[in-house]
Amino acid sequence: MLLELESACAAYGQSQVLWNVDMGVTQGDAVALIGRNGVGKTTLLNTIAGVQKLTGGRLRFGGDDLTSTPAHGRARAGIGFVPQGRHVFPHLSVMENLTVGLAALAGRKAVKESGIASHIFDLFPKLTQIRNRKAGLLSGGEQQQLAIGRALAGQPRLLLLDEPTEGIQPNVVQQIEAALRRIRTELGMTILIVEQYLDFAWSFAESYHVMQRGQIIRSGSTQTESADEISHLVNI
């Protein structure tokens, strides 16, 4: 297991959002986290990235206990994060945004190159054209490509993706999905993805977890099960 969560709990003030979540991601796998809105998918990803504190339970990554490691330490351990809503730095240029992603390389030994890897521009050719534009002025699709590129710049061992195609126009959605497939096949990246669309989740990931009211209520393989079996847990 690359990532292991053990009875993870999280809360916003007095209201608890995650209830004893146990979950693991195996090295090399893509895992889809699915469920309706407001069931805690984003909170779960945020707690793994360290943006949100765990109020209980443990988090292990690559064999190390990172439960009390702050966000920057987790990034440096190899957890790459593409947050919901993209969260690019609006007043920084595309290149500057990517350069901030290099911060995750600080103190890392197994780093191949210290600059922004060329495969990022290969995956997202658009970023080369708009390299000097301020990120706040980009379209949603461009910001999403930038957010993924920025996470990849830190050469993560695990990539957390929170609804990477949410609110993006359909033809760009296809480009981003194609790029995500290439990240899997060409870079062999381990991925944990929050995804609303079952079709994409099924064709992209090996396994899935369904969340409801802050808990994982069903887990399984996308290879042996059909998406129809769980669509009633996701659709309203």
Place this chain on the structure above:
Amino acid sequence: MHETAFLIGQIFNGFSVASLFIMAALGLALSFGLMRVINMAHGEMLMLGGYLAYLTLLVVPGPLGILVAMPVAFIGAALLGAVLELTVIHRLSARPLDTLLATWGVSLILQQAARNLFGAIGVQVVAPSWLNHTISFSTGILSGLTLPDTRLFILAVAALILGGVALLINKTRLGLYVRAVNQDRPIAAALGVNARLIDLCVFALGTGVAGLAGVILALLGPVTPTVGQSYIVPAFLVVILGGLGSLVGTTIASIMVGLFTALIEIYVDVSVAQVLLLAFVILFIQIRPQGVIAVRSRALEG
């Protein structure tokens, strides 16, 4: 004295006052922008810089003492700032009102400490001989205009500091991380930026610059335990006027406040000028609440 010469003299004075405001306000603006805290003890960093200049000149007398005093004051004030950040401000983070009160307490402690160590009267730092000249004009429309070297020196130091800080923020990796934390702290941290360390560095840099400003103040008048107080109020005004945390805004606002005070003093006395300055700031904020430079973009709206 020719009227034009007088006017130019006042404008020159305005700019040299503005230079002091820039140096005093820079640290306030940087740390407010990054951490949303207001350090009430910032004025005491000026005071510390002044006393460090005095002490350095006791050890290193002679014409170059002041050039030694500047790095000493910078490092001394930066260290004190770092201690203050680690022991008080960080522990009160996300509690702005408590921070305000606690740093005010620190300010009083530092003032009393200075009073105990150096006395209430204040100490004098004598400007080196190479700063004792004035450039005077005796012919033409500039007849009667005098530009003291100390004031030119202040302008030069402020320009160098401002240029240096702007380079640091805009051209270095550290500066990039500062801007990233400024715009989205949790995400910058999740990408591997040690936001805590950035806070500490920026805070120490800001207090260090205030320490440098203290050396400059020492050249203009006696260093007293309360020397920082008279500059910190206009520095707060400058930070508010500038747009809370913007470097360019702080610079423009410093020049506005400096020029406004210098030019209004042609017509009214100093205390009325202070009243009019406050009225001007209140009016300006009414019309433009976001300050000179507003931080805005598509991604921030909505």
